[in-house]
Amino acid sequence: MSIVYLPVDGIPEEMTSAEQARAIDEQCWNLYRPASIQDPNDATRQLFPMVTRESDGMVAIVGETDEQVYISPEVDLTELIALLPNVPQAEIDLLIMYVDMNKGGYVPFENLVPSTSEQLTEAEAVAEGWPPVSPEE
């Protein structure tokens, strides 16, 4: 198990880092339970915890590289892909194919992280100003 921080830059003039991170995280949960089958009263909305860097408000999604992510048979990647404008189309195509092949099963989280995403270990993230996810004392 390896904790990984994924800082989210935001989309200029469209979404802040926090907004984009939450939107991506919600779409990660939609892999498990797509919006089309969610009940509006469901409390579960996001898959991963997020942390905020106090100095600039930048948000990072915190995951574990070997976490197994469920892919619902009803999954729809449209909104997730729209949140990843910097990912090359070829990689998007591969992601769509990979997810489609694994509907109803689990895939490692690290296989879903785009190549364009910065990945930090916990130590690296803490050094760059994000809070740790280990005990304070």
Added chain:
Amino acid sequence: MWIAIQNAVGARQGVGGGPGPTPPYTPPLDSIDSVAAYSVRKLRTDYSGPCMEVYRVSDGATTDIGFDSQGLLATADIVSFASGSQVLVSTWYNQGTSGPDAVALSGERPEIYTGTSIRVMGGKPALYPQNTAVGFTDVPINISNLQPEPWTHWTNFSVSKAANNFGVFSVFVNPNRRINLVVPFVPTSNDGALQGIAIDTTGTGGIYYQGVDRGTFVTRGDTLAQFEEYQTISNIVALATNSATADLNDMTLGATTYFGTGEYSMHIMQEVMVIPYLSLTGYNQALDINANNYYQITNLPDYTSGFLADYSGAAVAYSVRKLSNTAIKALRVRRTVAPFDEQDIGFTAGGDLDEAAIVAFGNSDPLAVSRWYDQSGFSRHAAQDTPGSQPTIYNGTVVITENGKPAIASTISTSLTVSSTISVRSLFSAQKSTGGFLMGYSSGAPYHANGSFYLSTLFADSAVLNGNNYENSTLKNFTNVTRSTSQVVVSMIHTGTVSANQISQDRNTSNSSLSGTRQELILWSDDQSSNRPAIEENINDYYKIIINDEAATSGFLFDYPNAAAAYSVRQLNNNAEYCMQVERSDGRTMNIGFVAGDLDTQAIIDFAGANPATVSRWYDQSGNQNHAEQTAQANQPKIYNGTAVITENGKPAIDLLTVSTSSPRNLNISIPDIAQPYTFAIAQRMGSNNPYQATIVNGPNNLALLSYGGNQIMLSSTQRQGTVDLTQQRVITAIYDSPSSNLFVNGGSIITNQDTGTSSTSTVLHIGGNQSSHYWQQGGTIQEYILWSNNQQTEGNRAAIEQNINTYYSIP
């Protein structure tokens, strides 16, 4: 913009004709007039029209859909009509006594069927916006129809939920300018009260969110995020002072409502009504209750009985029991495997958590807790939107319990976030923990713990540190007294208020939450010192955390007082309520009491059925709370074999089974040291398959009451005497009072005036022996085990005690 106007409600024919069957609830508009009433349920018994006209996307066909036999939208008819196509709502028919239907513009129709499933909210059908331009625009409400007085007195009522940040569900607009644009339920930044917004109005009136008076219209707050969280019932009572009444002729439902540049609203809707004014300062409580009973939305205020009525003013109240007569929801649970769906869990008629509903929903799947509903009436629910951080309630086999009551199991990395920050002055918690914070705050550390201590002197807030802090009603210093790892009631009265909003992660750190289980957490913003003893007693009465805490006023322990601990299968103290806690093979536990002074064996049979039951606790009847416990089921002695309660000579007996290295049986007592003299009186039968058997093992002091080879007895490792067959039922009295320690078996002296050293009792005693060693186990059975902090020989009671025990158990 195309607007369809239909005012002839009475002229429309129902699907199938006639009013149809009477629904199994009281239709809310049977006794209230309305000018506009739209719902997914039948609102009037006399209403004979359909519920909605739906539009099939695949071919543009439309049809009217009525109600089923329960008065609910006939969803089966929609599915049949859909033929696999997406289905939208083109007209939402008005069920009121006057007023128009709500007709959606082409391209703005809400969704009711996705093509594979009916859209639902809380288990009931819901009209679901697909984007910011979907809803019912400019529904031509005729203000002059509002009676008894025109437009200044009306109530707009809805059951809905915001699908994005902007919660307009109903507005009256001037065709040329937008006025009286009402956005209800916007949270304030400090107390979480959800308030209304009016633009271009100076009107007075009331905003009521799920029965709570949110005051008059206020300007928009900084954040609307909370607005998205919950399905809500709302009453907006009147706009009173705008003079442009003639312009106010259109209502918008659901969406497409301009709210400043680029801001639109979307609402998932189930019910919207405009009804005549009832009270300018009040609200239509009957509608609230009617809707809440039907849609099962939330825990309304205005309770008149129950814990929260007895101890009023709670800021938040979370529990696995029903705390008020208006509470309907306890938890929302989430399946931890596909399809990861969620369901609300309520209460039984008796006010307990509906465990049967949990089991029925979970079946063989573990369930996490995604939301713990606030019962205070303020709807300050605590939720966790990330699955990995949700606590658990069901393991796929049984509901997690403590002492027979459901319990939410948390770890250092699970936490629930309260929907608003609470100012806490008084805290009461029923819990069992080994570490972690009692409460948390995203911007501070008021309840910072320090390892096994509840509070850290370095980090906890001074108002918390300097307050009065209690564990099981005993005032303790929470910074230097190790927390109990047993189930306890924690009570804290702070010297001032502190902010808290998480249960119970702190600041931005994870891994700080309470590690253990929690069953109840109730916070007040004021000082509850005067109510504290009664609140603790109420909590304890339900969860049975403090058991047998009253001294005897008659009975065996009254006749022979000063017992430090007393365990028996009979009632030794007239005030002792429980004898033991038994555990089934599925992990469920139940406290067992007495019937006419004897163990309530029928209660064990009823609880265990055809399964064996073991003893997880043997309750101390001395009043000193030194209960004997064994948490590992594999090490628990047995009381019921699946057919009958185990007995010795006709009386119930706790079966320690045969000596075993793999699953030794015993019950452990944590008890303060007792200096000599002290006396043990024990009714028991030792096992026969081990050369050494121990009834008492005093740990490092190596004091032991042992059988050696089954026929010798010893007061300590060097005091082996006598030839007594202890594999038969015996009453043994051991008096440690060096240099004159004595031991009696069935009243006969076996060891006389021996020096056993001056050791006190150990802080841990083991009924049945020390499980760590094969040679220090008793095996056999035990029926009574009493420890006095005096010498009952010199007190003159020994013979009478032995006779009493002998008489009850008919020991040969």
